[in-house]
Amino acid sequence: MTTPSDDAARRPQIPLLLGTVFLVYLGQMTLNPIIAPLSREVGLAEWQIGVTISVAALMIVVTSQFWGRRSQSWGRKPVLVSVLALATLTMAGFAWVASLGISGALAGPALFALFVLLRGVGFGSAVAAVAPTAQAYIADVTTDEATRVKGMAGIGAVQGIAMVAGAVLGGALSVLGLLSPLIVVPILLALGLVAVVCVLRRESRAELIERPARVRPFDTRVWPFLLAGFGMFTALGFIQVITGFIVQDRLGLDARTTGLVTGGALLAAGLGMVVSQAVIVPRSRWTPPTLLRVGSGIALIGFVALIPDLGAVPLFLAILLIGAGLGLAMPGYTAGPSLLMHRDEQGGLAGLIGATNGLTFVIAPTAGTALYGLAPALPIAIGAGIMLVVAVFVWVHPRFRAMTRVPQSSSPR
Numbered sequence: 071m072t073t074p075s076d077d078a079a080r081r082p083q084i085p086l087l088l089g090t091v092f093l094v095y096l097g098q099m100t101l102n103p104i105i106a107p108l109s110r111e112v113g114l115a116e117w118q119i120g121v122t123i124s125v126a127a128l129m130i131v132v133t134s135q136f137w138g139r140r141s142q143s144w145g146r147k148p149v150l151v152s153v154l155a156l157a158t159l160t161m162a163g164f165a166w167v168a169s170l171g172i173s174g175a176l177a178g179p180a181l182f183a184l185f186v187l188l189r190g191v192g193f194g195s196a197v198a199a200v201a202p203t204a205q206a207y208i209a210d211v212t213t214d215e216a217t218r219v220k221g222m223a224g225i226g227a228v229q230g231i232a233m234v235a236g237a238v239l240g241g242a243l244s245v246l247g248l249l250s251p252l253i254v255v256p257i258l259l260a261l262g263l264v265a266v267v268c269v270l271r272r273e274s275r276a277e278l279i280e281r282p283a284r285v286r287p288f289d290t291r292v293w294p295f296l297l298a299g300f301g302m303f304t305a306l307g308f309i310q311v312i313t314g315f316i317v318q319d320r321l322g323l324d325a326r327t328t329g330l331v332t333g334g335a336l337l338a339a340g341l342g343m344v345v346s347q348a349v350i351v352p353r354s355r356w357t358p359p360t361l362l363r364v365g366s367g368i369a370l371i372g373f374v375a376l377i378p379d380l381g382a383v384p385l386f387l388a389i390l391l392i393g394a395g396l397g398l399a400m401p402g403y404t405a406g407p408s409l410l411m412h413r414d415e416q417g418g419l420a421g422l423i424g425a426t427n428g429l430t431f432v433i434a435p436t437a438g439t440a441l442y443g444l445a446p447a448l449p450i451a452i453g454a455g456i457m458l459v460v461a462v463f464v465w466v467h468p469r470f471r472a473m474t475r476v477p478q479s480s481s482p483r
Contacts, residue, residue, distance in 0.1 A: 090262050097256075165253055226343065233336055234340030310435070
């Protein structure tokens with residue numbers, strides 16, 4: 071006979087995992103509205119901020135599969151405690167270094183190196199663990215396609231909500247000064263750390279997998295999804311870091327106003343993503359290939375609309391469409407291959423997806439900021455071209471056609 075306490079001990083803690091993802095991404099997104107004006111305030115060139123973001127992405131590539139498998143062998147709690155502590159410390163250090171840069175006490179190569187070390191290496195390594203840990207956990211506790219897609223959409227939805235909240239928070243705080251958002255970020259991360267330490271259960275030894283399988287990127291069950299995801303996030307990477315520059319230069323704004331308006335633009339993207347993943351995905355019950363096809367098409371329209379300088383309203387609408395399209399496509403990209411994998415492969419798959427996402431941001435932000443200096447519309451046009459290739463690929467490749475009707479089971483046995 072089971073007791074209420076037994077039931078509680080076995081109940082999946084998906085909301086807590088999603089809450090942790092939210093806080094980490096909220097911290098990250100709170101920086102986005104002020105990263106462009108901050109770079110100019112401390113005397114760094116656009117390409118140096120691009121390199122900083124690219125280094126963070128490189129750390130995600132290098133460490134994601136490690137963290138995904140460790141979440142199955144060590145357990146979710148030890149992994150999340152470790153990385154949240156690292157994220158809190160590095161972002162507190164980043165805020166301090168930025169304050170020295172703004173005051174003029176630190177400048178040049180030393181400032182750039184510390185930006186790369188703290189925001190790039192340290193925070194990038196920590197962020198790499200969070201989404202794969204949540205994805206592997208959801209794949210572990212869901213038993214059919216609909217619940218799996220809904221759970222993976224939940225991860226995307228909280229990331230979208232974090233984008234909305236981060237855009238609002240970062241933009242609003244930037245009015246008080248560019249340091250204000252930087253001070254708030256480590257506080258948010260510390261809150262996540264406390265929640266995980268105090269509430270998240272630790273798995274029993276029987277629930278852990280001693281040797282989780284490594285998933286190869288060219289596995290035929292996986293690579294078409296990875297290629298589609300790589301294309302989508304590469305296209306996004308070309309415009310994400312330069313959004314602040316686009317807003318400032320097209321609308322002729324000063325540094326503080328740029329932070330506020332960029333927050334509004336990112337808010338539009340986040341709203342599109344949240345509506346897609348929290349409302350459309352659960353109600354549509356579309357298969358992963360359908361989500362990829364519809365989503366990539368909508369995102370493509372947004373990229374094309376962003377190329378010309380048509381003023382503030384079309385700019386915001388284009389970014390809204392990009393967020394909505396990617397919000398639809400992302401659950402198809404993450405849930406699709408997980409339905410084809412065994413339980414001991416889920417951690418490796420989640421890490422591989424995280425690494426693929428990170429790989430797109432190794433090159434794209436640096437390339438996007440460098441190309442923006444040559445011609446402001448060029449990185450947007452390249453992003454649109456990449457999204458067009460993705461939209462065609464998910465329609466024609468046999469893997470997506472074969473999955474139009476996926477058997478309602480958790481994974482192959």
